[in-house]
Amino acid sequence: MNAMINRQIIVDNLPAGMPDASNFRLEEGSVPTCGEGQFLTRCLYISVDPYMVGRMKPSAAAYTAGVKPGDVMQCYTVSEVVESKHPDYQVGELLYGSYNMQDYAVGDGSEVIVRVDSDVAPLEAWQALMGMAGQTAYWGLETIGQPQAGETVLVSAAVGSVGSLVGQIAKAKGARAVAITSSPEKCKQALDTFGYDAVVSYKDEAGRNLSPAELTEKLKEACPDGIDVYFDNTGGDISEAVWPHYNLRARIIICGRIAAAHLKAGEKDTGLRDQGFMIANRIRKEGFLVFDHWHKAAEAVPQLAKWVQEGKITYQTDVMDGIENAPLKRFCFSWNRFLVSLCLKV
Ligand SMILES: NC(=O)c1ccc[n+]([C@@H]2O[C@H](COP(=O)([O-])OP(=O)(O)OC[C@H]3O[C@@H](n4cnc5c(N)ncnc54)[C@H](OP(=O)(O)O)[C@@H]3O)[C@@H](O)[C@H]2O)c1
Known part of the structure; x- marks a missing residue:
């Protein structure tokens, strides 16, 4: 330089x-x-x-x-x-x-x-x-997800920067972590590298995106006890497939909508209208922005470093x-x- x-x-x-x-x-x-x-x-x-x-x-x-x-x-x-x-x-x-x-x-x-x-x-x-990805995973779970030991935490874009840390933090807190990702290579990485308990691909062998109904079926197998926390990095059809599996008082962290990132100005992001289900099951669905937590970023550092030291996070x-x-x-x-x-x- x-x-x-x-x-x-x-x-x-x-x-x-x-x-x-x-x-x-x-x-x-x-x-x-x-x-x-x-x-x-x-x-x-x-x-x-x-x-x-x-x-x-x-x-x-x-x-x-x-x-x-x-x-x-x-x-x-x-x-x-x-x-x-x-x-x-x-x-x-x-x-x-x-x-x-x-x-x-x-x-x-x-x-x-x-x-x-x-x-x-x-x-x-x-x-x-310690930066954006870790702070997002940490504070998203800490403030909205609040996973309890034994609960099921589902993560979309699960082996990306944010998702890979969400799954591991959820595990460190005693929850069961389930990944949604795309390719066989990433499914393997979810299990072997990031320690997810189960993984679901939203694509079939030919690389075609599954329909929400097809993905819902696969999620049923991966989450037999339902879903208590959904860390939503994608939105779109993937998130639509999740809703039948929410448990009573499930928490949804709306973190990203990468599945809609390709939309051009004026194009609508359409999907399920889930208000009835949300009411019946008292589901908490909250938008999350890491920027609201920047002022306390230093607080997350010792805990994240400790988990790395203990081998709980990679x-x-x-x-x-x-x-x-x-x-x-x-x-x-x-x-x-x-x-x-x-x-x-x-
Ligand atoms: N709210 C906040 O404060 C905050 C902070 C940081 C990040 N975020 C958001 O969190 C999300 C993840 O961020 P990141 O840094 O972890 O990203 P990343 O490391 O770049 O990972 C992104 C992953 O998203 C998946 N993806 C890409 N296009 C997709 C599509 N069309 N449909 C479904 N999945 C797709 C891919 O994984 P697969 O192969 O598994 O599909 C990709 O590896 C993004 O939406 C980002 O904007 C929000």
Whole structure:
């Protein structure tokens, strides 16, 4: 990396459906300067996550203004303080925060999510385990799912960054964890690597998506005692297939809708109307946003680290070199290719 240049991944244009490399361009600018009460950071790791699709799609359902053409693409990074005029942030300190897809960024502390301690976990783990994925899994279960020992926790996108941790945390809390995923390879990974008790594929051998009715049947076998907690990362037909199996007072964490990420502006995400069933079974269904929990991110770190130490949680990252590789080669169309967190070393 040239220390005099600030490489930035710029949003060139907004995508109609799923983003691809044509929506971005790489620009080289000058390194910003920091004023009093500020500090300069140099990016070490960037994570590439599905929420970025939402940031590129203005919609009434969006929870932030997102990005517009000409903006630096938003993301969370592990960055190092390289200059400081802020009393609370020292040169050499490592931070996880919203510094976006660029080499250098100025901060004032308001964008810091957690201070990084490389003795607790390697730097890339602060993107996956201690960062967005781990915090989402941890707080989603802690605040909404609240699994009890012996209960059944079902997870969709179950071997992705978030899902793989949800299953393992549920197990660490004494619950039975069941995975929904796609391929035979991922089914094996769910059982062998992430320790799920059972797994269901939402695709058949030919790679065709099962209908909700077909998937419902398969879930019956995998969840003989019904479902107490559903960590919903996908929405769509997958989630529609789950509802007949909810137990009384089941909890549903609405975390993601990746099955609907391809929809273009104006296209409707349609499906089951389940109010009657929800009422009868007193089901709690709650939207979850990790950003509501950023202020207590540091609280989750010791517990996550302890579970790793005890061998109850394992995590995997897929690290590639070079900020220029973010959109230009594999960004955004990578969701189905990577088994776990995609992380870029800058
Ligand atoms: N609410 C929040 O605060 C929050 C925070 C972080 C993430 N999220 C959301 O949580 C979800 C998972 O995030 P992640 O970081 O774990 O993602 P990830 O590691 O990129 O995994 C995504 C997985 O989703 C599955 N998938 C992709 N397209 C699909 C489709 N059309 N239908 C069904 N499944 C599909 C794929 O697994 P399979 O092969 O198993 O299908 C893929 O591996 C995303 O929807 C993300 O937006 C929400």
